[in-house]
Amino acid sequence: MWQSIYEELKSDNFEIISLAQDAGGEAAAGPIFDAAQVSYTAIIDVNHHISALYNLVNVPSGVWIDEQGKIQRINEGTYAAVHSLGATSFGTDEYVPIVRDWVAKGAESRYVWDLEKVRQSIIQRTPEAERAQPAFRIGTYYFTNGNDAKAEIYWTMAQELDPTDWNYLRQDLQYEEGGSAGPQWRERRNQIESTGGSYYAPLEIEPAPPN
Amino acid sequence: MQRLPGLGLLLGLVTLTGQATAQNATVLYNDRVVTIEQTLPDASDLWVKPADLTRINDFVLKPEGACLDDLCVPVLQDRDSDMYVTRRGQGWFNVTGLADKLQQAHVTDYDDSIWSFGAMPLERRSFLRGGEAPDFALPDRDGNLVRLSDFRGKKVLLLTWASW
Numbered sequence: 480m481w482q483s484i485y486e487e488l489k490s491d492n493f494e495i496i497s498l499a500q501d502a503g504g505e506a507a508a509g510p511i512f513d514a515a516q517v518s519y520t521a522i523i524d525v526n527h528h529i530s531a532l533y534n535l536v537n538v539p540s541g542v543w544i545d546e547q548g549k550i551q552r553i554n555e556g557t558y559a560a561v562h563s564l565g566a567t568s569f570g571t572d573e574y575v576p577i578v579r580d581w582v583a584k585g586a587e588s589r590y591v592w593d594l595e596k597v598r599q600s601i602i603q604r605t606p607e608a609e610r611a612q613p614a615f616r617i618g619t620y621y622f623t624n625g626n627d628a629k630a631e632i633y634w635t636m637a638q639e640l641d642p643t644d645w646n647y648l649r650q651d652l653q654y655e656e657g658g659s660a661g662p663q664w665r666e667r668r669n670q671i672e673s674t675g676g677s678y679y680a681p682l683e684i685e686p687a688p689p690n
Numbered sequence: 691m692q693r694l695p696g697l698g699l700l701l702g703l704v705t706l707t708g709q710a711t712a713q714n715a716t717v718l719y720n721d722r723v724v725t726i727e728q729t730l731p732d733a734s735d736l737w738v739k740p741a742d743l744t745r746i747n748d749f750v751l752k753p754e755g756a757c758l759d760d761l762c763v764p765v766l767q768d769r770d771s772d773m774y775v776t777r778r779g780q781g782w783f784n785v786t787g788l789a790d791k792l793q794q795a796h797v798t799d800y801d802d803s804i805w806s807f808g809a810m811p812l813e814r815r816s817f818l819r820g821g822e823a824p825d826f827a828l829p830d831r832d833g834n835l836v837r838l839s840d841f842r843g844k845k846v847l848l849l850t851w852a853s854w
């Protein structure tokens with residue numbers, strides 16, 4: 480889906496860098512990139528390095544970066560379109576139009592945030608939560624080397640150090656019964672949403688996107 | 691998935707012997723995996739030769755201290771300290787001690803001597819306060835190193851996703 484948007488916008492000094500946060504590496508994420516026939520920059524980020532660097536806690540997440548390397552939007556659950564999965568649907572058709580608007584108008588786009596809004600939208604981590612990524616990294620090192628028992632210890636440690644991070648939980652659940660969107664995940668999601676929290680940082684598209 | 695033989699197990703066989711330079715270590719730093727042949731055995735900290743310090747995190751030990759670009763952390767080298775010691779003429783640098791001074795998160799598996807480091811808060815200021823996009827260097831699917839800074843002059847939409 481992003482491929483067609485890339486085709487449409489790439490001539491206008493625009494690049495998509497897509498990062499698969501997959502400890503399973505090429506075997507896990509490669510076929511999906513292949514099926515989408517992507518020509519934009521495709522990276523398989525086995526250690527979830529980008530989520531650690533940009534303080535992102537869920538996938539998919541999007542970041543807008545301008546020509547000088549300044550962040551203009553960050554930490555949004557960003558799908559290219561509404562996807563239907565049986566009776567449920569997820570995603571939005573509103574995000575792509577604002578990306579188009581930004582690519583065309585740059586800083587003049589109404590959807591570019593000011594620095595204060597960018598700063599507020601960056602997730603802050605406690606010193607304890609900062610230790611989650613190095614713990615996860617050890618887990619992935621063991622996982623890659625076939626030591627699943629030790630991988631589990633450090634992936635669990637990462638979840639305990641930063642319980643707000645969905646990536647660590649869901650990466651781990653992928654290799655357990657029920658999978659990454661099974662009962663355990665649903666229970667956590669319900670817990671958070673029933674107390675007024677949200678699974679994704681809410682997408683703020685104001686004013687309504689251009690047609 | 692293809693499974694590699696248990697490297698962790700192999701490392702686990704190397705135990706503390708009390709000899710000055712017996713233990714090896716594996717250091718995970720950003721996306722680097724650095725194998726250190728010789729460390730100074732210690733119950734809690736990672737001590738390496740100055741040349742290995744640079745292999746781990748690009749810091750260089752100079753007379754004024756451990757330096758990375760404009761940043762220098764003072765380190766006494768004419769006598770032993772909590773950052774630097776000399777044993778049988780060989781200098782040893784405390785990597786975890788440096789991380790603690792820089793408030794850099796780290797986690798260790800002591801059984802297998804695997805040391806994993808997070809980002810340096812100093813490097814994070816321009817992101818957290820200034821909204822600068824942190825640079826990175828990661829291989830694409832063809833193995834070419836991709837840096838965000840390669841795309842200066844373009845707008846970049848960074849998208850994370852996962853197969854799970």
